[in-house]
Amino acid sequence: xxxxxxxxxxxxxxxxxxxxxxxxxxxxxxxxxxxxxxxxxxxxxxxxxxxxxxxxxxxxxxxxxxxxxxxxxxxxxxxxxxxxxxxxxxxxxxxxxxxxxxxxxxxxxxxxxxxxxxxxxxxxxxxx
Numbered sequence: 276x277x278x279x280x281x282x283x284x285x286x287x288x289x290x291x292x293x294x295x296x297x298x299x300x301x302x303x304x305x306x307x308x309x310x311x312x313x314x315x316x317x318x319x320x321x322x323x324x325x326x327x328x329x330x331x332x333x334x335x336x337x338x339x340x341x342x343x344x345x346x347x348x349x350x351x352x353x354x355x356x357x358x359x360x361x362x363x364x365x366x367x368x369x370x371x372x373x374x375x376x377x378x379x380x381x382x383x384x385x386x387x388x389x390x391x392x393x394x395x396x397x398x399x400x401x402x403x
């Protein structure tokens with residue numbers, strides 16, 4: 276309605292009084308209409324999804340059937356099938372959206388006999 280009033284030649288102040296908006300709000304909406312061709316505030320806040328739902332199902336199937344497969348290997352497989360690149364991060368995101376998470380090995384250094392003895396001694400001293 277604001278754009279239509281502006282096309283009729285009304286001033287920003289008069290349009291604002293007719294539609295119950297501030298003059299600067301009317302100016303902003305008209306400027307957005309001139310630049311983008313839309314008055315939608317949100318527009319396209321997210322880029323289009325790089326994988327289709329079919330590719331997402333394929334990613335899930337690969338991850339479920341082979342538990343040892345990495346996200347890089349899945350990305351290479353998808354690229355070989357679809358001929359467009361998908362990052363390993365995207366693969367991890369798709370798996371996480373479906374409720375699958377990667378199992379990461381717990382880093383634990385094996386303790387020597389001396390470390391174990393000293394650790395046990397330290398614990399025994401502080402037990403009380």
